[in-house]
Amino acid sequence: MATPQATTATPRAYVQPRHGLWWRVRRNGFAYAMIAPAVLAMILVHLIPTAQAIYMSFLDLRVRTLKQFLGAPFIGLNNYTNVFNNSSPLSFGLADAARNTFFYAIVVNIGTILIGLGAALLINREFRGRGIVRTLLLMPWILPTYIVGLVWGFMWRQDTGAINNILIALGLTDHQHAPFWLIGPNVFWAITIPTIWRGFPFTMILLLSGLQVIPGDLYEAAKIDGANAWQSFRHITAPLLKPVLSIIVLWGVIGSVYAYNIVAVMFGNGAGYPGANGDLMQVLIQRQTFQGYAFGAGSAVSVMLMIAMLVFVAIWYTFFRQSLSTEPKNS
Amino acid sequence: MASAARTVRPVGTAKPINWGRISGKVLAWVALLLLVIITLYPILVMVTTSFKSNTEALSNTSLFPSVWHFDNYPKMWVSINFGNYLKNSLIICGTTMVVATLLATFASYALARFNFPGRDTYGIAILATQLIPGIMFLLPLFNFFKWLRDNLGIPLLNTYLGMIVLYVAFFLPLSLWILRSFFAAIPPDLEEQAMVDGCNRFQAFYKIALPLARPGIAATAIYVFLTAWDELLFAWVMTTTDDVQTVPVGIRLYLGQVAGNKSNYELAMAAAVVVTIPLLILFFFVQKQMISGLTAGAVKS
Numbered sequence: 001m002a003t004p005q006a007t008t009a010t011p012r013a014y015v016q017p018r019h020g021l022w023w024r025v026r027r028n029g030f031a032y033a034m035i036a037p038a039v040l041a042m043i044l045v046h047l048i049p050t051a052q053a054i055y056m057s058f059l060d061l062r063v064r065t066l067k068q069f070l071g072a073p074f075i076g077l078n079n080y081t082n083v084f085n086n087s088s089p090l091s092f093g094l095a096d097a098a099r100n101t102f103f104y105a106i107v108v109n110i111g112t113i114l115i116g117l118g119a120a121l122l123i124n125r126e127f128r129g130r131g132i133v134r135t136l137l138l139m140p141w142i143l144p145t146y147i148v149g150l151v152w153g154f155m156w157r158q159d160t161g162a163i164n165n166i167l168i169a170l171g172l173t174d175h176q177h178a179p180f181w182l183i184g185p186n187v188f189w190a191i192t193i194p195t196i197w198r199g200f201p202f203t204m205i206l207l208l209s210g211l212q213v214i215p216g217d218l219y220e221a222a223k224i225d226g227a228n229a230w231q232s233f234r235h236i237t238a239p240l241l242k243p244v245l246s247i248i249v250l251w252g253v254i255g256s257v258y259a260y261n262i263v264a265v266m267f268g269n270g271a272g273y274p275g276a277n278g279d280l281m282q283v284l285i286q287r288q289t290f291q292g293y294a295f296g297a298g299s300a301v302s303v304m305l306m307i308a309m310l311v312f313v314a315i316w317y318t319f320f321r322q323s324l325s326t327e328p329k330n331s
Numbered sequence: 332m333a334s335a336a337r338t339v340r341p342v343g344t345a346k347p348i349n350w351g352r353i354s355g356k357v358l359a360w361v362a363l364l365l366l367v368i369i370t371l372y373p374i375l376v377m378v379t380t381s382f383k384s385n386t387e388a389l390s391n392t393s394l395f396p397s398v399w400h401f402d403n404y405p406k407m408w409v410s411i412n413f414g415n416y417l418k419n420s421l422i423i424c425g426t427t428m429v430v431a432t433l434l435a436t437f438a439s440y441a442l443a444r445f446n447f448p449g450r451d452t453y454g455i456a457i458l459a460t461q462l463i464p465g466i467m468f469l470l471p472l473f474n475f476f477k478w479l480r481d482n483l484g485i486p487l488l489n490t491y492l493g494m495i496v497l498y499v500a501f502f503l504p505l506s507l508w509i510l511r512s513f514f515a516a517i518p519p520d521l522e523e524q525a526m527v528d529g530c531n532r533f534q535a536f537y538k539i540a541l542p543l544a545r546p547g548i549a550a551t552a553i554y555v556f557l558t559a560w561d562e563l564l565f566a567w568v569m570t571t572t573d574d575v576q577t578v579p580v581g582i583r584l585y586l587g588q589v590a591g592n593k594s595n596y597e598l599a600m601a602a603a604v605v606v607t608i609p610l611l612i613l614f615f616f617v618q619k620q621m622i623s624g625l626t627a628g629a630v631k632s
Contacts, residue, residue, distance in 0.1 A: 045500030148373075151376060206626055
């Protein structure tokens with residue numbers, strides 16, 4: 001635990017703070033040479049296209065003007081206002097997709113964290129075969145998400161799918177009344193449950209690594225003081241897991257708001273329409289932008305999606321700031 | 332550890348039976364068993380369906396096939412040109428893995444060892460790239476690649492090169508982040524000693540730090556490969572001919588997107604097994620390094 005701290009402290013010992021900026025830049029020629037290729041890649045594929053996308057969102061860039069690319073006519077905020085008065089090429093189903101993405105992110109993250117936490121607590125005990133069980137539980141995480149979409153899409157089929165077969169076998173429904181999962185409101189669960197299934201193992205592993213650094217004597221001490229299992233979880237485990245949890249929430253929300261693969265494969269590789277209850281933002285933007293080459297409108301909606309994400313990160317930061325700033329002191 | 336300490340008690344005193352504790356234990360075992368079943372069942376469905384006949388796969392009356400159709404595996408290669416998609420995936424993901432890991436190794440070493448001006452900004456920029464929706468830079472990149480092809484004749488659309496350039500840049504931030512924690516965990520004393528003994532800065536990196544970071548580099552490489560293997564959005568948009576299309580794009584063809592094609596779920600599942608089993612085997616060998624790299628990257632941040 002102490003070593004990473006020491007290593008990050010060592011370079012500071014070389015660099016005297018009284019030296020000027022230019023001196024420090026020249027001293028670090030080697031470091032700049034080492035990061036140069038990665039920085040170049042980031043400028044070419046992240047920075048420039050992001051700037052272009054923002055610019056494109058102000059252009060009348062569609063199939064007729066496609067050849068002009070960035071020279072397409074400038075139309076100001078029209079692509080944005082069109083979204084709000086329902087005349088954008090992306091308007092069809094946009095409200096559905098936004099609503100689905102919002103609830104999908106919430107349900108997926110609550111589900112992954114609850115199941116991941118339960119699994120981590122179950123695994124974080126000494127028992128024979130623990131390593132094997134842990135490896136087995138990790139398997140969905142190794143499965144490519146497009147395979148997850150394919151297999152679950154097969155299992156959700158109404159007439160002969162594995163899910164309805166199990167529900168019938170358990171006596172919860174019968175052949176006549178077996179629910180449709182890939183049509184109608186249940187589609188939301190048909191995309192949410194596989195995402196949780198795929199996502200909980202990694203959350204489990206992160207929480208497990210958080211649990212394992214909690215010193216065991218804390219629990220011993222709590223036990224002597226007469227705390228029960230729930231109290232020691234509430235007052236020892238939960239607060240000490242907060243830093244790990246903050247990271248899980250951040251990456252989890254980014255991953256689920258920008259989710260694409262499972263939905264796209266389950267409903268025909270980006271060509272099919274998942275319906276009003278299964279469409280997600282990235283799936284909609286990709287499908288509807290390329291349908292009519294409505295690149296200006298598509299960029300505008302993408303920019304709005306990114307702004308929504310930035311708002312989330314700001315909220316996240318104010319909520320978890322304390323646990324993040326105290327973390328270095330703990331380690 | 333804790334249970335060992337608890338079992339120490341005066342000789343001759345029998346431990347009282349604690350029914351609450353036992354029922355708690357039973358409950359935990361039942362929960363764990365249920366979790367394992369739910370985790371493994373879809374994978375089992377994938378594997379058993381791959382051995383069913385077409386009618387049995389579609390009627391799906393039982394989990395296991397009544398007759399095991401091993402010939403699905405030879406059949407899946409000819410039903411669609413799956414070997415071609417697999418080849419494309421291997422070329423694109425393999426090259427991406429090598430190049431991205433190499434660039435990430437250089438950059439993450441610099442990030443872990445030097446306090447250069449701009450380091451913190453660069454660190455934040457790496458994380459900020461993850462906030463951009465993939466589709467947002469895809470739209471200009473698609474147009475830019477098209478523009479390059481039409482005006483300058485540079486072939487990036489529908490080529491291996493274009494996909495590799497995209498994937499390398501796309502997966503670089505995450506691999507940088509993982510590798511950084513590995514380099515940060517290596518004490519710099521050895522490199523300083525080597526430099527006193529006459530190595531230059533690059534030699535100290537190459538001869539001392541690099542071998543020590545090898546497990547971390549391997550884990551990062553495999554993580555990049557897994558992520559690239561799983562990429563669909565870019566592949567779907569940027570490739571339109573099967574010369575460069577990858578497995579995630581091609582695998583749907585088993586399900587009758589092509590007119591007149593019936594849904595061959597058993598072949599799709601066989602293909603799914605073929606692309607998944609190597610990953611699972613690979614994972615068993617490197618899971619320790621991969622998990623420690625990913626958790627360290629996430630937990631320390």
